[in-house]
Amino acid sequence: MSMCNSSWSQMVFYEKAHEGSRRGADTSAFLQSPQKMTATLRPYLNAVRATLQAALCLENFSSQVVERHNKPEVEVRSSKELLLQPVVISRNDKEKVLIEGSINSVRVSIAVKQADEIEKILCHKFMRFMMMRAENFFILRRKPVEGYDISFLITNFHTEQMYKHKLRNSSKIFEDLSLESFCSRLGRRCGSHGK
Amino acid sequence: MARNTLGSRFRRVEVDGLEENSRFVEEQDEAAELQGPDTAEVDSLLRQGDMMSAFHVALRNPPINSKNPAIKEKAQAVVLRVLTSFKSSDIEPAVKSIDRNGIDLLMKYIYKGFEKPCENSSAILLQWHEKAFAVGGLGSIVRVMTSRKTV
Numbered sequence: 001m002s003m004c005n006s007s008w009s010q011m012v013f014y015e016k017a018h019e020g021s022r023r024g025a026d027t028s029a030f031l032q033s034p035q036k037m038t039a040t041l042r043p044y045l046n047a048v049r050a051t052l053q054a055a056l057c058l059e060n061f062s063s064q065v066v067e068r069h070n071k072p073e074v075e076v077r078s079s080k081e082l083l084l085q086p087v088v089i090s091r092n093d094k095e096k097v098l099i100e101g102s103i104n105s106v107r108v109s110i111a112v113k114q115a116d117e118i119e120k121i122l123c124h125k126f127m128r129f130m131m132m133r134a135e136n137f138f139i140l141r142r143k144p145v146e147g148y149d150i151s152f153l154i155t156n157f158h159t160e161q162m163y164k165h166k167l168r169n170s171s172k173i174f175e176d177l178s179l180e181s182f183c184s185r186l187g188r189r190c191g192s193h194g195k
Numbered sequence: 196m197a198r199n200t201l202g203s204r205f206r207r208v209e210v211d212g213l214e215e216n217s218r219f220v221e222e223q224d225e226a227a228e229l230q231g232p233d234t235a236e237v238d239s240l241l242r243q244g245d246m247m248s249a250f251h252v253a254l255r256n257p258p259i260n261s262k263n264p265a266i267k268e269k270a271q272a273v274v275l276r277v278l279t280s281f282k283s284s285d286i287e288p289a290v291k292s293i294d295r296n297g298i299d300l301l302m303k304y305i306y307k308g309f310e311k312p313c314e315n316s317s318a319i320l321l322q323w324h325e326k327a328f329a330v331g332g333l334g335s336i337v338r339v340m341t342s343r344k345t346v
Contacts, residue, residue: 039318040317040318040321043321043322043324043325044321046325046328047321047324047325047328050328050333050336051336053333054333054336054337054340055340057337084340084341085339085340085341085342085345087306087309087339087340088306088309088310089306089309089324090309090310090312090317091312091317091318091321092312092317092318093312093313093317096309096312101340
């Protein structure tokens with residue numbers, strides 16, 4: 001899952017392409033548009049990465065309420081002393097990431113930008129597709145938290161078995177998601193211009 | 196098996212109530228409730244264009260121990276105004292000029308500011324976050340998440 005490096009270059013290309021399509025320019029102008037949107041994208045991703053790195057300090061902690069049980073405390077929320085302050089990082093009012101931590105688990109919820117109806121539908125379908133196959137993803141949550149499009153639940157068992165930096169990257173893939181929907185919009189526009 | 200395992204009333208006993216110290220009690224800090232930064236002073240400094248002093252004044256008296264949401268809202272609004280009126284190039288010297296507690300406090304305000312994004316605040320806040328993180332490191336973020344006293 002080290003899509004990090006390739007996804008930067010992909011992102012830059014797609015961002016430029018999106019700018020071009022928004023102004024109704026033809027496809028050849030795509031590569032010349034200014035990088036207005038990438039100005040906040042990089043700090044946004046860096047901020048999320050840093051916060052996730054801070055929150056992903058997990059250790060095993062058995063349930064204090066039921067003996068011999070081990071539950072992710074961020075989901076159970078039974079004891080206040082085990083929970084961290086939830087923290088939001090927003091890029092604008094549509095795109096944000098909510099990170100709720102606890103002693104043995106972290107819940108990361110992402111709200112992806114959906115500019116128009118078709119993107120809303122695409123996003124919804126894509127997320128539903130992923131969430132129905134949540135068992136194969138291990139860290140995906142079957143239902144997103146209220147107000148967000150997708151949620152991850154990472155427990156200490158996951159951090160013990162998987163690399164932390166790869167776990168961080170896998171949630172970043174979903175932040176790039178809005179670009180995929182731009183791509184499909186691009187495809188429609190290119191088709192209608194007859195290119 | 197012994198006879199007394201047939202009963203299940205022991206399962207309904209609330210164990211935490213029996214023992215005195217087992218429940219988690221938030222420490223009640225006796226420190227005085229700070230009222231948040233002085234709006235008038237910050238306004239006048241901003242009008243004069245003295246960003247650095249406005250910044251320092253805004254970070255004084257954080258309403259950490261206060262339970263009143265109005266005070267916290269007011270403080271947050273003041274700090275956000277100061278942070279958004281900074282130019283990108285001035286952020287770094289401002290961040291270097293405060294001490295470690297100041298950086299932690301700044302991070303708290305930054306994250307609070309992210310919760311209610313208005314028209315350009317997130318972009319500036321992201322820049323502040325980057326610079327503050329460069330100085331404070333992961334520890335400053337961890338202290339935001341673990342401290343029980345929110346700004």
